[in-house]
Amino acid sequence: MHRRLGVSVVLAGLMAIPLGSVSMNVAVAAGGVIEGSIKATGLASNGDAVVYIQQMPGSFAAPEKPADVDQRSMQFTPHVLPIVAGATVRFLNSDPTPHNVFSPDHEKYNLGTWPQGQTKDHVFAKCAKAPCAYVQLCRVHPEMEAYVVELQNPFFAVSGKDGSYKIENVPPGSYSLAVWHAKLKSPPKPVTVDGAKPAVVDFALGR
Numbered sequence: 536m537h538r539r540l541g542v543s544v545v546l547a548g549l550m551a552i553p554l555g556s557v558s559m560n561v562a563v564a565a566g567g568v569i570e571g572s573i574k575a576t577g578l579a580s581n582g583d584a585v586v587y588i589q590q591m592p593g594s595f596a597a598p599e600k601p602a603d604v605d606q607r608s609m610q611f612t613p614h615v616l617p618i619v620a621g622a623t624v625r626f627l628n629s630d631p632t633p634h635n636v637f638s639p640d641h642e643k644y645n646l647g648t649w650p651q652g653q654t655k656d657h658v659f660a661k662c663a664k665a666p667c668a669y670v671q672l673c674r675v676h677p678e679m680e681a682y683v684v685e686l687q688n689p690f691f692a693v694s695g696k697d698g699s700y701k702i703e704n705v706p707p708g709s710y711s712l713a714v715w716h717a718k719l720k721s722p723p724k725p726v727t728v729d730g731a732k733p734a735v736v737d738f739a740l741g742r
């Protein structure tokens with residue numbers, strides 16, 4: 536019984552593939568994986584690189600749920616946060632000291648300074664040409680720094696300290712895969728996702 540059920544699910548999945556280009560939901564069901572590793576030449580960590588598909592056909596609504604950035608132990612966490620254009624980020628202060636959040640980039644904002652346990656939201660304007668990187672700063676603590684990186688679509692991942700990254704549920708197709716890093720860069724690379732096996736793309740970042 537269980538085996539029969541499994542086969543029918545697989546068949547339904549295969550039949551859904553040709554519809555991938557017209558329906559987001561179906562495309563996700565038949566999606567593939569892009570994975571690989573980042574080498575951040577000259578840096579101690581290979582982390583905090585954003586790997587993303589430069590341009591995906593269609594338009595992508597930002598999620599209703601805000602993405603979270605925490606100010607904790609005198610640091611922004613996460614250090615690098617990719618978002619879809621137009622997304623909301625909720626900044627939380629978890630420290631006993633007041634923190635501020637501002638950015639001098641793009642539409643520019645200063646959300647003010649607020650105490651422990653409180654949050655403030657910022658809705659990011661849709662940037663003209665992704666990626667739009669916004670440095671996040673705190674007027675109270677000049678050493679605090681982080682980044683929000685606004686992208687055209689939600690097919691992105693942030694590399695771990697070991698450099699590994701994985702983008703899942705990517706609709707089959709051929710794309711340009713790009714990397715954003717606060718200090719380093721690399722040209723984009725072509726990638727083809729067929730949904731059958733992971734596409735492996737490695738990047739060596741340099742100055």
Ligand SMILES: [Cu+2]
Nearest residue numbers: 634673675676
């Ligand atoms: Cu601060």
